[in-house]
Amino acid sequence: MKRLCFMVVLGVVATALLTGQAIDPAKKYEVTVGAYGDLEKAYKAVIATDDFKKKFPNVTLKFQTSDFGGHHNRLTTVIAAGEQTNDIEALEVGYIAQFVQAGGLTDLNAAPFNAKKLSKDLVKFAVANATTEGGALIAMPVDIAPAVMFYRADLAKTAGLNMDNVANWDAYIAALKKLTDKSKGVFGIEHPAAVSAIPLNGGKGGWFQNNKPLEPKSKFLDALSLVQKVKAANVDGDLGAWSGPWSQAYLDGKIASIVNGAWFGGTLRTWLSPAGADGSSPWRVAYLPGKMMASLGGTYLSIPQTVPGPRKLVAYEILKYLTNSPVAQLTTFKEIDAFPALTTVYNDKVMDEPVAYYGGQKVRKIYADVALNIPENKVSEYDAVIGGIWNGAVNDVVSGKSTPQAAYDSALKKVIATIQ
Amino acid sequence: MNPFKKLSTYVTTFLLGLLALVFAFPFYYVFVLATWRSQEVLAFPPHLWFGTGLLENWTSLFGRVPFATNFLNSLGIATLSTVSVLFFCTLAGFAFSKYQFKLKKTLFFFVIATMAIPGFLNIIPFYKMMVVFGWINTWLPLIVPGMAGAFGIFLMTQFLENALPFELLEAARIDGVGEFSMLWRVVFPLARAGMAVLGVVTFVGSWNNFTGPLILLPDVDATTLPVALSVLNSRVDNNMGALFLGNALTLLPLLVIFMLFSRQIISGLTAGAVKG
Numbered sequence: 148m149k150r151l152c153f154m155v156v157l158g159v160v161a162t163a164l165l166t167g168q169a170i171d172p173a174k175k176y177e178v179t180v181g182a183y184g185d186l187e188k189a190y191k192a193v194i195a196t197d198d199f200k201k202k203f204p205n206v207t208l209k210f211q212t213s214d215f216g217g218h219h220n221r222l223t224t225v226i227a228a229g230e231q232t233n234d235i236e237a238l239e240v241g242y243i244a245q246f247v248q249a250g251g252l253t254d255l256n257a258a259p260f261n262a263k264k265l266s267k268d269l270v271k272f273a274v275a276n277a278t279t280e281g282g283a284l285i286a287m288p289v290d291i292a293p294a295v296m297f298y299r300a301d302l303a304k305t306a307g308l309n310m311d312n313v314a315n316w317d318a319y320i321a322a323l324k325k326l327t328d329k330s331k332g333v334f335g336i337e338h339p340a341a342v343s344a345i346p347l348n349g350g351k352g353g354w355f356q357n358n359k360p361l362e363p364k365s366k367f368l369d370a371l372s373l374v375q376k377v378k379a380a381n382v383d384g385d386l387g388a389w390s391g392p393w394s395q396a397y398l399d400g401k402i403a404s405i406v407n408g409a410w411f412g413g414t415l416r417t418w419l420s421p422a423g424a425d426g427s428s429p430w431r432v433a434y435l436p437g438k439m440m441a442s443l444g445g446t447y448l449s450i451p452q453t454v455p456g457p458r459k460l461v462a463y464e465i466l467k468y469l470t471n472s473p474v475a476q477l478t479t480f481k482e483i484d485a486f487p488a489l490t491t492v493y494n495d496k497v498m499d500e501p502v503a504y505y506g507g508q509k510v511r512k513i514y515a516d517v518a519l520n521i522p523e524n525k526v527s528e529y530d531a532v533i534g535g536i537w538n539g540a541v542n543d544v545v546s547g548k549s550t551p552q553a554a555y556d557s558a559l560k561k562v563i564a565t566i567q
Numbered sequence: 568m569n570p571f572k573k574l575s576t577y578v579t580t581f582l583l584g585l586l587a588l589v590f591a592f593p594f595y596y597v598f599v600l601a602t603w604r605s606q607e608v609l610a611f612p613p614h615l616w617f618g619t620g621l622l623e624n625w626t627s628l629f630g631r632v633p634f635a636t637n638f639l640n641s642l643g644i645a646t647l648s649t650v651s652v653l654f655f656c657t658l659a660g661f662a663f664s665k666y667q668f669k670l671k672k673t674l675f676f677f678v679i680a681t682m683a684i685p686g687f688l689n690i691i692p693f694y695k696m697m698v699v700f701g702w703i704n705t706w707l708p709l710i711v712p713g714m715a716g717a718f719g720i721f722l723m724t725q726f727l728e729n730a731l732p733f734e735l736l737e738a739a740r741i742d743g744v745g746e747f748s749m750l751w752r753v754v755f756p757l758a759r760a761g762m763a764v765l766g767v768v769t770f771v772g773s774w775n776n777f778t779g780p781l782i783l784l785p786d787v788d789a790t791t792l793p794v795a796l797s798v799l800n801s802r803v804d805n806n807m808g809a810l811f812l813g814n815a816l817t818l819l820p821l822l823v824i825f826m827l828f829s830r831q832i833i834s835g836l837t838a839g840a841v842k843g
Contacts, residue, residue: 179785184801211785214797221781228694233785389802395611413803418606483803 169460176206178458178465181233183218185413185483186446190469192482198474206465215239225453226251232451234462238286240276240351240445241534244526246286247279253450253459254283260463262287265471269488275523276352277447285449287470290485292408292444293517294345294435297415300506301429302326302333302403310404311433316342316373319436323382326403334384335403337393339377343541345406345435346370349442352524354533360562361533361555371551374544394419406435408443409514413484416504426503432510440520446485486514493519529566536561594818601808601815608807624808628799631809634816636788637795640706642820644780644791645773648710652769653762655715660723661754665736675724682717694782708783709776719765726761727754763831771821792817 170176180190187210193199194208211233213221219242225232226246238246246252255262262284266274273288296319298310306325313319323335336342344350346369356362377383384402386393396402397419405411415430422428435441448466450459469475476487477497492498493515501507540558543549549557600608604620605627628634662668663675697708731754739749755762777793784790796813799806825832 185803187798188801188804211787212798213781213794214800217777217781217794217797220778224690224694224782228691228698230695230698391609391611391613394609398606398610410803414805417803418805421606 169464170203170206172205174205176461177209178206178235178462179209179211179233180465181218181222181236182210182212183215183237183239184212185485186237187212189479189482189485193469193475193478196474196478198472199468202468203465206461208465222451226451229453231453231455234450234454234458235466236449236451237289238447238449240273240349240442240447241531243277243286243447244352244530245528246449247277247526248528250285251452252285253452253454254285255287255450255463255466256282256284259460262467265467268471268491270490270518270521272442272521272523273445273447273488276526286447287449287466288445288488289448289470289476290446290479291488291518291521292349292410292442293486293514293521294349294406294408294439294441294443295510295513295517296404296406296433296435297411297430298326298404298433299400299402299429300431302400303431310431312438313433313436315437316376320376320380320382323377323404324380327382332396332399332401333403334386334396334401335380335382336377337384337386337388337396337402337405339374339383339545340538340541341383341388342377342406343370343374344443345439345441346373347537348440348522348524349408349444350534350537351442351445352526352530354530354537354562355525355527360529360566361559364555367537367558368551368555371540371544371554374541375551378545378547400429409486410444410484412504412510416484422504427506428504429506431505431508432513434513434517440517440522442521442524445488486518490519529562532565533562536565594822597811597818598815600811603808603811605805605808608811620808621812624812627806628809628812631806632795632798632813633788634792634795634813637790637792638816640780640784640789641774641791641793641817644706644709645770645820647706648713648773649766649770651710651714652716652719653766656719656723656765657727657754657758657762658750659715659720660725660727660758661731661750663720663724664727665731665733678717678720682721690778690782697783702783704784704786704789709773709779713769713773719769722765723758723761727758730757730761760831760834763828763834767824767828767832770824774817774821 180187182190190208190210194203212218218237219239222232222236222238223245236252253260256266256278266284266287269288270291273291274284277286277288278284296310296313303310303322303326306322308322308325310322313322326335327333346366347353354360361367384392384396386396386402397415400420412430412432415428416422420428420430448470450462450466454462469479471489473489473492473495476489476492477495479485480487487493498511498515499509500511502510536558539561540549540554543554543557544551596613599614599617601624602621603610603614603618604623607614607618607620659678663671693708693712697703700707702708702711735753735757736749739753744752775793776791777797780791780794781797784794787795792813796810796817799810799813
């Protein structure tokens with residue numbers, strides 16, 4: 148009888164927890180968030196909005212922020228130890244596969260969260276990346292990085308080029324040749340490796356086809372051949388990203404174009420090429436050559452399994468707000484140029500507004516169009532390792548040590564040795 | 568002096584001076600970059616002289632990071648680690664070098680063998696233990712487990728083997744000095760050079776430790792400088808100037824310690840280098 152009573156009480160409590168209000172207006176809550184890079188800055192701006200304060204007057208967020216590598220190493224260690232993490236943990240797209248395969252994160256599609264109905268408004272490819280084969284959604288995409296071409300309109304005009312609809316990569320390389328003026332120290336592009344990830348849709352997944360690594364072969368050979376062509380065209384400044392000469396070249400206006408994720412616009416705006424007195428810069432945005440659709444980055448928010456039940460419910464309300472509230476999504480975009488994963492905001496009037504930094508160009512429309520058409524990449528737990536091997540192959544082609552075919556063969560051998 | 572010998576001395580001095588400049592340059596450069604604004608830090612060709620962005624960087628650094636709190640955390644953890652390591656490792660080194668007891672060699676081998684285990688291999692069980700002890704967000708996991716580290720025990724054992732004559736210990740015993748007070752009156756004074764080396768190595772290791780505080784001290788107010796400064800490392804919001812200022816300020820205690828103890832460190836490092 149005692150056991151029966153206990154079971155009934157337990158059932159009532161569980162039901163109340165699962166179906167009742169996650170946030171009691173009479174209580175105060177503190178949700179802890181593990182973040183990296185600029186995310187804390189963005190989310191602090193979100194919680195400062197009237198909308199957040201109105202919806203969550205009794206919730207405060209506490210951040211544990213570190214640099215990119217440190218954050219993911221900490222998270223991996225604590226989850227592997229089976230110990231309690233922060234209530235919400237951010238994950239970069241490159242790490243999502245590891246957790247999709249290895250577990251440790253709460254299935255947001257399961258009750259009481261039932262996130263399926265929410266995730267339908269998020270970009271499809273990003274949701275697919277965070278979904279296991281069994282249909283569990285282990286994290287919710289919060290921002291994505293549609294890949295575009297940034298180019299300097301002043302240099303393009305001098306070279307007599309229209310960069311808005313570059314037909315294909317060969318046409319892009321031809322344009323880079325015209326943009327390059329070595330007598331003035333101007334280069335079409337920073338480095339040949341800068342284009343290497345685009346044909347692979349960012350290279351954060353998609354390394355396998357039918358369980359065979361680096362297939363289809365043509366996709367990978369094309370990527371290496373593109374790198375080789377750019378190198379052979381002699382249009383690059385041989386500038387390693389995030390180095391002194393690299394940033395100085397941008398500051399001096401010596402780099403004419405770059406293909407990268409939308410977030411790079413923030414780097415240009417705040418750092419590499421600040422706007423003039425009128426708020427504008429010479430930079431413009433165009434689709435990738437051949438209107439290729441690709442992603443170059445992105446962030447997910449997750450709730451680790453070790454977070455206690457009642458905290459999970461509160462954490463989910465905040466996660467839901469950050470990923471599904473137009474105010475949160477647009478505030479994040481405004482703060483750190485992290486493009487919204489929430490597709491419903493693509494129709495917001497702000498997306499149609501001219502952006503002063505890009506000379507009044509409506510760049511957000513381009514970002515949104517790319518975002519809606521990015522193909523899905525199947526992720527695997529080997530993605531990070533294979534990505535490292537692949538970078539070695541790209542470097543071999545850039546340095547002229549290997550042909551694309553030889554670099555591909557060598558990379559394939561290493562990948563097979565790694566996964567077997 | 569033979570003119571050739573004189574010339575050779577000048578050339579050697581010049582080359583060593585040049586080498587010293589090469590080694591000192593990165594330290595100087597960190598302080599130079601700390602005075603340039605974030606957008607100017609990565610300028611090329613690089614800045615070799617001080618800039619005018621110090622105040623801006625200072626405001627940015629102290630606005631983003633609870634620097635004073637993190638500095639005190641770093642200082643507290645590094646100091647307590649160093650003091651405890653010096654005490655326990657010298658104690659163990661004294662025992663291993665001057666006492667005879669059963670299984671001494673086996674125990675010493677066991678201690679040394681722990682050095683062969685890469686740190687990252689035991690990070691997960693270590694973390695779990697710290698959770699069980701309730702030590703997360705405290706200084707204890709960064710101090711207590713390393714108090715009697717294998718490296719320190721090995722270093723002090725080897726050092727005391729040569730620096731502490733048996734005759735001196737016997738004389739102290741004849742004078743009625745107890746075993747433990749011998750540690751204070753005889754061992755520590757004679758082990759100063761070795762302890763200086765171990766102290767600096769421990770302090771620097773603890774001061775620069777990133778992974779430990781990152782995992783064990785999740786609260787921003789509880790963490791140490793390397794972890795706190797990593798917040799400034801981002802790709803869109805450029806805080807390079809503040810980051811370099813933070814690095815420069817972080818370097819200062821290490822420079823002060825080296826200046827204060829350089830004589831002992833050098834004599835400790837060279838002890839035993841010359842026979843006789």
